[in-house]
Amino acid sequence: MSEADPSTPKERRLAPPTISRLSEYLIILEELGESGREVVSSRDLAALYGNNASQVRQDLCCLGHTGRVGQGYRVRELERMIRATLGIDTIKKMVLVGCGRLGTTLAVHVPMAHYGMELVGAFDVSPQMIGTRLGPVRVQSAQNIRDFCAKHGVELAVLTVPKTAAQDVSDALVAGGVRGILNYTRVRLRVPAGVAVKNRQIVCSFLQLFHATTSQPA
Amino acid sequence: MSEADPSTPKERRLAPPTISRLSEYLIILEELGESGREVVSSRDLAALYGNNASQVRQDLCCLGHTGRVGQGYRVRELERMIRATLGIDTIKKMVLVGCGRLGTTLAVHVPMAHYGMELVGAFDVSPQMIGTRLGPVRVQSAQNIRDFCAKHGVELAVLTVPKTAAQDVSDALVAGGVRGILNYTRVRLRVPAGVAVKNRQIVCSFLQLFHATTSQPA
DNA sequence: TAGATTGTTAATCGATTAACAATC
DNA sequence: TAGATTGTTAATCGATTAACAATC
Numbered sequence: 001m002s003e004a005d006p007s008t009p010k011e012r013r014l015a016p017p018t019i020s021r022l023s024e025y026l027i028i029l030e031e032l033g034e035s036g037r038e039v040v041s042s043r044d045l046a047a048l049y050g051n052n053a054s055q056v057r058q059d060l061c062c063l064g065h066t067g068r069v070g071q072g073y074r075v076r077e078l079e080r081m082i083r084a085t086l087g088i089d090t091i092k093k094m095v096l097v098g099c100g101r102l103g104t105t106l107a108v109h110v111p112m113a114h115y116g117m118e119l120v121g122a123f124d125v126s127p128q129m130i131g132t133r134l135g136p137v138r139v140q141s142a143q144n145i146r147d148f149c150a151k152h153g154v155e156l157a158v159l160t161v162p163k164t165a166a167q168d169v170s171d172a173l174v175a176g177g178v179r180g181i182l183n184y185t186r187v188r189l190r191v192p193a194g195v196a197v198k199n200r201q202i203v204c205s206f207l208q209l210f211h212a213t214t215s216q217p218a
Numbered sequence: 219m220s221e222a223d224p225s226t227p228k229e230r231r232l233a234p235p236t237i238s239r240l241s242e243y244l245i246i247l248e249e250l251g252e253s254g255r256e257v258v259s260s261r262d263l264a265a266l267y268g269n270n271a272s273q274v275r276q277d278l279c280c281l282g283h284t285g286r287v288g289q290g291y292r293v294r295e296l297e298r299m300i301r302a303t304l305g306i307d308t309i310k311k312m313v314l315v316g317c318g319r320l321g322t323t324l325a326v327h328v329p330m331a332h333y334g335m336e337l338v339g340a341f342d343v344s345p346q347m348i349g350t351r352l353g354p355v356r357v358q359s360a361q362n363i364r365d366f367c368a369k370h371g372v373e374l375a376v377l378t379v380p381k382t383a384a385q386d387v388s389d390a391l392v393a394g395g396v397r398g399i400l401n402y403t404r405v406r407l408r409v410p411a412g413v414a415v416k417n418r419q420i421v422c423s424f425l426q427l428f429h430a431t432t433s434q435p436a
Numbered sequence: 437t438a439g440a441t442t443g444t445t446a447a448t449c450g451a452t453t454a455a456c457a458a459t460c
Numbered sequence: 461t462a463g464a465t466t467g468t469t470a471a472t473c474g475a476t477t478a479a480c481a482a483t484c
Contacts, residue, residue: 019426023421023422023425023426024419026425027404027422028406031404031405048406049406050406085429086425086428087429087431090432101323102323105319109320110421116428117424155431180428180430180431181427182423186245188246188266188268198430204238205400205418206328206400207241207304208416209374209414210333210334210335211241212398212414213373213397215231215305
């Protein structure tokens with residue numbers, strides 16, 4: 001461990017655009033794999049993603065060598081490499097805070113278990129909600145957030161609470177040791193360095209679509 | 219109309235990263251406005267967004283002149299300019315296809331009417347679903363998609379159907395004249411030039427968060 | 437006035453695209 | 461072998477950051 005592992009390929013940090021493309025490549029590869037496809041070229045993958053072969057190869061060469069010159073990439077192997085690169089071959093515990101409509105939908109809709117995430121807890125303040133089942137877990141009081149996360153070693157959280165509660169919940173999560181928050185609220189959270197926040201205001205996707213159909217008529 | 223309008227400021231196309239930031243600035247400005255704030259500097263806005271003042275000014279200077287040198291930007295005025303730039307001061311008609319859990323959640327959760335979008339139709343194949351109310355509309359059979367969109371001049375669509383139906387629905391939307399599709403399915407849609415597709419696979423946000431907490435420990 | 441802050445140009449940085457030798 | 465396609469370097473392109481004159 002004291003020296004750089006020679007088997008590790010590049011180990012330079014991946015560019016942010018590359019990371020977001022990798023997760024989309026993964027989805028495409030899973031679809032290809034399910035349809036029985038065994039090999040895919042950078043050209044094919046680019047056609048599916050909507051970019052170009054050069055970019056695909058550039059993105060993929062950070063993963064360690066998986067392609068066969070003259071042949072392309074083996075779908076399953078590439079899938080595994082991307083999973084490893086994203087880290088999702090290791091399971092991380094996740095909690096959901098805010099079990100309203102959006103929160104419950106995300107919990108049900110996203111196949112977390114398939115992507116290295118284990119939903120171990122769900123929290124809400126509503127007495128009607130507390131105690132009900134949500135997928136694999138039972139909803140508990142938001143007062144437990146900090147202790148629960150600390151006790152179970154929770155690393156990730158999804159935040160779908162009303163904006164008035166967002167910062168307090170965030171503080172509780174961070175105090176409990178959570179290191180990544182997927183923030184669906186309108187609030188810009190203040191978190192200490194070392195905690196990752198991804199803001200995903202759904203309405204922004206709608207606005208971007210709107211603009212895309214506004215700017216150039218064709 | 220034959221000459222360039224001299225009142226139009228730059229009118230060079232906005233850079234894609236700028237567009238996505240603009241929609242987030244808008245949310246921040248709305249919050250500021252609601253809290254009574256009247257003026258904001260590029261420095262303040264950058265602190266809230268999490269970038270730097272230079273980038274904020276660079277982004278904002280495409281909108282036409284709204285800032286006051288030495289003073290900052292008026293919150294309400296800036297809000298209006300961003301709305302105009304995104305185009306959301308003009309109403310566009312939108313339909314939802316796929317009224318399952320995710321689709322209905324989006325329809326309820328996103329304040330479309332507040333952002334220039336009018337939900338005029340919702341479609342599903344399920345007989346139980348057809349005829350039920352969804353926000354301002356009644357769910358109708360997916361068979362009507364094409365004719366309905368053409369008849370009402372629908373421009374935008376949200377797609378939350380099972381993947382097996384995605385391409386067919388997309389074709390129907392396009393045939394009906396829809397020019398922008400917000401695609402929440404795993405399928406990469408094939409659409410003709412001039413139709414904008416924004417792929418928003420929610421799971422990808424989870425994967426990106428995962429990676430962010432994997433790469434550097436702090 | 438002096439301090440603050442914009443608008444905008446120039447410099448830097450990073451990401452995408454092109455090109456091609458290596459090779460299956 | 462010839463054709464295809466990777467891995468990777470170099471060239472181009474675009475986005476971010478720095479700097480500063482203009483000015484409220």
